[in-house]
Amino acid sequence: MSVLRKEMFELPEGVIYLDGNSLGPLPKGAVQRAARVIETEWGGELIRAWNSAGWMELPRRVGDRIAGLIGAPAGSVATGDTLSIKVYQALAAALKMRPERRVILSDSGNFPSDLYMADGLMRTIDKGYELRSPAPEDVAEAITEEVAVVMLTHVDYRSGRLHDMAAITARAHEMGAVMVWDLAHSAGAVPVDIAGSGAEFAVGCSYKYLNGGPGAPAFIYVRPDVVEGIQPALSGWLGHEAPFAMELGYRPAMSTERMRVGTPPILQLAVLDVALDAWEGVDMGDLRAASQALSERFIAEVEARCPALELASPRDKHARGSQVSFGFAQGYAAMQALIDRGVIGDFRAPNIMRFGFTPLFIDEADVVAAVGILAEVLDGELWRAAKYQTRSRVT
Amino acid sequence: MSVLRKEMFELPEGVIYLDGNSLGPLPKGAVQRAARVIETEWGGELIRAWNSAGWMELPRRVGDRIAGLIGAPAGSVATGDTLSIKVYQALAAALKMRPERRVILSDSGNFPSDLYMADGLMRTIDKGYELRSPAPEDVAEAITEEVAVVMLTHVDYRSGRLHDMAAITARAHEMGAVMVWDLAHSAGAVPVDIAGSGAEFAVGCSYKYLNGGPGAPAFIYVRPDVVEGIQPALSGWLGHEAPFAMELGYRPAMSTERMRVGTPPILQLAVLDVALDAWEGVDMGDLRAASQALSERFIAEVEARCPALELASPRDKHARGSQVSFGFAQGYAAMQALIDRGVIGDFRAPNIMRFGFTPLFIDEADVVAAVGILAEVLDGELWRAAKYQTRSRVT
Incomplete structure (x- = not known):
């Protein structure tokens, strides 16, 4: 459908x-929702809106909606902060679950911030931890009994390569390691059965496929049977069992609520809440089929019409997320030229032109039209224009 | 003026x-600003808005505006995350600056989340750290050469008592400790000369006196001469020297920008940016004088007309921030009755009725009228109504 x-x-x-x-x-x-939150709730209700407008409940309510998109039970997903913060929380909790081990295993295709956060945590603890980042295809092999935590991004941000969540999680558990999945490029992109995978933790952001807007809050999933054993590293008052009792000592809240930290970003959460309406009634199997049809069509069109580009994503549609990347030495300039002509993708160093397929609002006609414009840019070498050669953009 | x-x-x-x-x-x-960010920038520019609408610059620009309100130089204040996260960052960095010491000194009047975050950090490091929280009046005495970090909230969230920032910072430095000030109830409330104090770190939130809205981002100040030595504990990609180079290793950004973590909450930052317009041209000395006049008048009126209430703030106006608290056994119910009659203050356990004085929008006529309604509530024992006796509110 x-x-x-x-x-x-x-x-x-x-x-x-x-x-x-x-x-x-x-x-x-x-x-409209933002205006209501600002004018009616904040402006009219002022501090009372925390209760009267349901602000206190918003993080949990939005968390439950995200849970439904990643195969997680209600109450197992907390929202707030940024993805990097959620990575830190998950990793810190995971390391405490394997106190005798000293290795964090990730891969070299992980999003750099995940690796940076691991680095910061290891330096903070300062007890001889080691971060290993082999090539993605070597990760399964690298999961040994030395490994405390396996931390991977499910869909590679550059290539779109998809890790086998079930198999890697099973391998991690076989070796006694804790599993942390980053779903940044998975939530709303591919079917995820996080509970079925058995992974202890998952984290993600909501401004990508979930359309929550710039700087929308992140989320964290904790497997219900392990959450009660966690003393959060980032033990903020809104993760306290009774925030307004103002006790001097920290007592973690029930369930994944303990992974909340500070005052929630109400405007961003409200906008995200609206964005999640677009996911009502979407069957993730149907979404996956549509996404694969779009990306297969895109690859076929590009390979037929743009010979200068080289596929940098797995050719097997089952091994990809919902994006396709092509390598091109002049990729930065070509992407700027393409954007100037109304086809917006992005560029990732060193040479990756990246295109995302989002079947809620992109159809095959869009894909064919986009490749037509891409072919014009490449055939005419329009990327040679001086204005595209300077790296002025920061994203 | x-x-x-x-x-x-x-x-x-x-x-x-x-x-x-x-x-x-x-x-x-x-x-209007939120609508512009959402419709024109996000809706119209999409991903391009990070550059074309100045989103990438927004955290720093807003940070510089806050810097101007706390006596900090431009470039020394980073914005984002929540106050609890910023407390963690400051504490983690401060502990690394005194690796041979094991004591964090705070006080029992500190906001609980600051103490919780210290607790979470200590448990994460797990090397025998100790958190000491004497009574606020005993803090100066408790600063010894064992203390690695003194972490205090400048204005007590319950009583409004003001710590002597210059004296305590000097004492901390004399004993070789690092100083962290929480300015949650100071920024926009009292004159702050953070650079002049010599403190290494300050943190704060922007949804209180700065009027940034529910869940507005927090800020962190780092003294410029110490910032280059800091390897942040929360080393996220937007604190990296070159976030879009996507390097596998973390290199901290120049200056306090390294205290940024993840993708900034653009909607909240834009609204905060508007809120800061109200501070243009405000002389903090004038603000302080107006705040003290309001609170003095309030205390005088309450003591004349509401004998059941007992002042729970320092009587000396120089020893208070910009709030006044009164103790009353039925304070929760009385505050609900008062709010129902259009005078909004708040309640803090166990018995504190708290009132904030914000001279940008409150004048003496407001204060006198508010006390009139408070006196009606108390004289008529209107708080006895059943609906005020149940603690249904969470804030």
Whole structure:
């Protein structure tokens, strides 16, 4: 069944947006909801809105909605902070679960911030921890009984390569390691059965496929049977069992609520809540089929019409997430030229042109039209224009 | 000179808002700015807005504006995350600066989340750290050469008692300790000369006196001469020297930018940016004088008209921040009755009725009128109504 629902988004005229994997587009209703939160709730209710407008409940309510998209039970997902913070929380808790081990295993395809956060945590603890980051294809092999935690991003941010969540989690558990999945490029992109995988932790962000807006809050899943044993490293008052009792000592809240930290970003959460409306009734199997059809069509079109580009994603559609990358030495300039012509993808160093496929608002006609413009950019070498040669952009 | 500028805020009819110390009111222009960010920037520019709409610069720009309100130089304040996260960052960095010491000194009047975060950090490091929390008046005495870090909230969230920032910082340095100030109830409330104090770190939130809205981002100041030596514990990609180089190893950004962590909450930052407009041209000395006049008048009126209440704040106006608290056994119920009658303060366990004085939008007529209604509540024992006896509110 089609999952296309372009009418639920504000998509600018003349733009084909193949970057919903980086920042999802604006869902209809978001500006009205933000205005209501600001004018009616904040402006009219002031401090009372924490109760009267349901602000206190918002993080949990939004968490439950995200849970439904990643195969997690209600109450097992906490929202707030940024993905990097959630990585730190998960890793810190995971290391405490294996106090006698000293190795964090990730891979060299992981998003750098995940590796940086591991590094910061290891330096903070300062007890001889080691971070190993082999190539993604060597990860399974590298899971040994030395490993305390396996921390991987499910879908590679550059290539779109998909790790086998079930198999790697099983291997981690076989070796006695704790599993942390980063679902940044998975939530809303591919079917995820996080509970079924048995992984102890998962983290993710909501501004990509979930369309929560710039700087939308992150989330963390904790497997229900392990959460009660966790003393959070980032033990903030809103993860306390009774925040307003103002006790001097920390007592973790029940369930994954203990992974909350400080005062929640109400405006961002409210907008994310609207964005999640677009996911109501979407069957993730249908979404996956649509995504694969789009990416297969894209690859076929590009390979037929743009010979200068080299596929940098797995050719097997089952081994990819919902993005496709092509390598091109002049990729930065070519992407700027393409964006100038209304086809928005993005560039990742050193040479990756990245395109995301988001079947809620992209269809095959978009894909074919986008490749037509890409072919014009490449055939005409339009990327040679001086304005595309300077790296002025920061993203 | 008067700092009153009620016209810059949307204040509901029939409400006297004495809780701007908890959640500041809605600044005019906030809803328009949010709409612009959402519709024009996010909706129209999509991912390009990180550059074209200045989103990448926003955290630093807002940080510089806050710096101006706390006596910090431009470039020394980073924004983002929540206050609890910023406490953790400051504490973790401070402990690394005194690796041979094992004591964190705070006080029992500190906001509980600061103590909880210290606890979480100590448990994460797990090397015999100790948190000492004597009574606020005993802190100076408790600063010994065992102390690695003194971490205090400048203005007590319950009583409004003000620590002597210069004297305590000097004492901490004399004993070789690092100083961390929490300015949650100071920024926008009292004059702060953080650079002049010599403190290494300060943190704060922006949803109280700065009026940034529910869940507005926090900030952290680092003294410029120590920042280059810091390897942040929360080493996220946006604190990296070159986030988009996607290097596998972390290299801290120049200056306090390294205390940034993940993707910034653009909607919240944009609204905070509008809120800071209300501070343009405000002389903090004038603000302090106005705040003291309001609180003195409030105390005098309450003591004349509400004999059941007992002052729980310092009587000396120089020893208070910009709030006044009164103890009353039925304080919770009385505050609910008062709020129902349009005078909004708040309650802090076990028995504190708390009132904030925010001279940008509160004047003496408001104070006198508020006490009149408070006296009615108390004289008529209106708080006895059953609906005020149940603790249904969470804040």
